[in-house]
Amino acid sequence: MPPETARSAPALPQEALEIASGYAFTGPALDLGALLWDTRCLPDVQIRIPLPMLNRHGLVAGATGTGKTKTLQLIAEQLSAQGVPVFLADIKGDVSGVSVPGVPNERVQERARDVHQEWTPGGCPAEFYALGGMGHGIPVRATVTSFGPVLLSKVLQLNQTQEQSLGLIFHYADHKGLELVDLKDLRAVVAFLTSEEGKQELKGIGGLSTATAGVILRSLAAFEAQGMSPFFGEPEFDTSELMRTASDGRGMVSVLELPGVQDKPQLFSTFLMWLLADLFHDLPEVGDADKPKLVFFFDEAHLLFNGASRAFLDSLTQTVRLIRSKGVGVFFVTQTPKDVPGDVLAQLGNRVQHALRAFTPDDQKALKATVKTFPNSPYDLEEVLTGLGTGEAVVTVLSEKGAPTPVALTRLRAPQSLMGPVDADSLDQAVRSSPLYGRYAEAVDRESAYEKLAAAEAVAAAAPVPRKGAPPREAPPREAPPKEAPSRGRPKEEASVVEQVVGSGLFKSLARSVGTQIGREITRSLFGTARRRR
Incomplete structure (x- = not known):
């Protein structure tokens, strides 16, 4: 290396080298972004998640507007490219863009340069659903x-x-x-x-x-x-539809449109749990595999836990624990780790924590609780988490051996699909051209x-009922019924x-x-x- 280049790229401190070694995976992995150290972006130190570890569940957290949705989109694109189907709940109506190529602009190009990302526009194969047909998507019903x-x-x-x-x-x-x-x-x-x-x-x-x-x-x-x-009704949605791949081998991204039921949080959060529980009910055990069979993103997760009974939480905890062995990874998406019960949080091995606010005493309490959930790190996490910019996050994942990686302050990559919704006409066309539309579009009311x-x-x-006061009907004489079955001798x-x-x-x-x-x-x-x- 020429002397002038060496001077322009100073050696990394020992702490940064240790972080870099913690993410030097040899097998297939998803690229999240590049390490941030002392205000500098270090593109040669890539922060990644091993593909086989995606079924060990995860958490994407952060305050509103910090980039959680774009992180989901980034992970979903790479999973699809690796042949892994993905389920996304579209709470705000802006995830449908995952199906079409993104639009290059200066901010995207700058981000790509910062993290050494070869950014090219690209969309994913996608299916669009809506609860009960309330929206543009294919109706999802349950009996x-x-x-x-x-x-x-x-x-x-x-x-x-x-x-x-x-x-x-x-x-x-x-x-x-x-x-x-x-x-x-x-x-x-x-x-x-x-x-x-x-x-x-x-x-x-x-x-x-x-x-x-x-x-x-x-x-x-x-x-x-x-x-x-x-x-509620038929035809009931077959959750195995979520496990499909496209003809080119890419995983299908299933987007459940939820803006139409935003004011019914108990309904959509519980319906998401039904989808997950139904998958658990049907899927066979696969143990540890080279890649997940499905990764399920559970958005607005706090709505699922609010007001939940102890029995409900116990069932949820056990479902999350056991569904890993069936090849399904679950990512809970919410504002702070405090929104997720401790027994569930303990099972979430992969963490992407965006910025938190600390404007009120409750915010400060949530911030301190969040910091305690991370492994020891060289960062002052209370200061870091309140100073993160949009598209930046604190990351720790499970290594290929299942051990937690070092905490890494990360500048995330830019999604290659459209970061926003597609127009309604294009969405309707995509839905009606789906092979699933004819199967689920029309409700059926059969005998039940x-x-x-x-x-x-x-x-x-x-059945005839004797009138009050009417004389009893004459009946031909017959033998008395046996004692063991007296009811047979009663008139109907x-x-x-x-x-x-x-x-x-x-x-x-x-x-x-x-x-x-x-x-x-x-x-x-x-x-x-x-x-x-x-």
């Missing part, structure tokens, strides 16, 4: 049976007692073959189980109080009044619990209505041909989610 009582209780904001009662209702419906496809099915089952006829059905497994049933029905009515009905209970009620209503008109309904041919057939089959096939996951085997 009530599949969604399960635990997640539905969180959406309806039920307490623990009410959640347990809802679980009892689902248990009954599962075993009687009463499929809960939409909300009217659930209402019908609740109404039946609180009727004089239906109360007998739950005596052996604990009853359903009228007061609790009333709360559940009122919560359902309020939920529907807010326009929530379209999210509501229709079956209505039919059984009609059977009961048609003296049977209770519940026996007419539940004992009718329709219900017996239902219990034999449908109920038994579905009862055997329904196995609920940690979150109580379920679906028939595919």
Whole structure:
């Protein structure tokens, strides 16, 4: 090296050399950016995440406007290029640009020069979805049976007692073959189980109080009044669609559009959890693999944890812990690590922390708590985290051996796709040209619990009931029934209505041909989610 070059590139201090060695991976990895040291960007020291470690989960955190969304986009592009499918929740409506090439400008070119990035515009293969069709994307629906009582209780904001009662209702419906496809099915089952006829059905497994049933029905009515009905129904979305790759081998980026339900945070955060729980329910164990089968970004993660019951958090923690062995990586995206419960945070091995604010006592408390979650480092992290610019972050990941890497102040690369939304016409065209559009676009309302209970009620209503004061009908003499089966000797008109309904041919057939089959096939996951085997 010529003397003048050596003078212009002073030797790195020992601390920076140690950081550099911590990110010198030999296998495939994602490039996040270049090390920042003493106000200088060191492009020869690249900060990276080993590809096999992406299923060890992660956290992307930072205050509003610090660049979290662009970080997601940067990671998603590289995962797609490596053949890994990605799921992104588009909360603000600005992630759709991942599907089209970016637009070069001076800021992008300057960033690329700083970090020695060979920036070329490029988009990813993408599918666009919308909850219940509320938006431009392909409708994503779940049946009530599949969604399960635990997640539905969180959406309806039920307490623990009410959640347990809802679980009892689902248990009954599962075993009687009463499929809960939409909300009217659930209402019908609740109404039946609180009727004089239906109360007998739950005596052996604990009853359903009228007061609790009333709360559940009122919560359902309020939920529907807010326009929530379209999210539950058929055709139910098959979460295996999220695991697809494009014809050129790149991973599909699935973008769930959520601006239309921004004012319903409990709904969309719980629906994201259903997607994750359903994947967990279906995927086989794969152990440690060369690359993840899917990386799932869980945006606005704090909404999932707010007001969550202990049982809910325990199930979530266990799901996150176990889904790693099924090849799925989960990144929680929120403002501070404090938003994530400690048991979950402990499982997030990869961390990208953008700037934090410290304007209030609560901000300062959150800042100190965030610093304590990082490994020891040569940085004064309280000072660093409040001084980061947009597109800069503090990073620590898991090395190829699974050990935490040194904390690295990083200037992040620029995404190569469009950093903003695509126009509505282009989005609609992309959705309608998708092979999935014809499969999910139109809602279907087939026979399920509501229709079956209505039919059984009609059977009961048609049964003759003796008029008060009417003389008993004459019947031909017959032998007394054996003592072990006295009920067989009772006239049909003296049977209770519940026996007419539940004992009718329709219900017996239902219990034999449908109920038994579905009862055997329904196995609920940690979150109580379920679906028939595919």
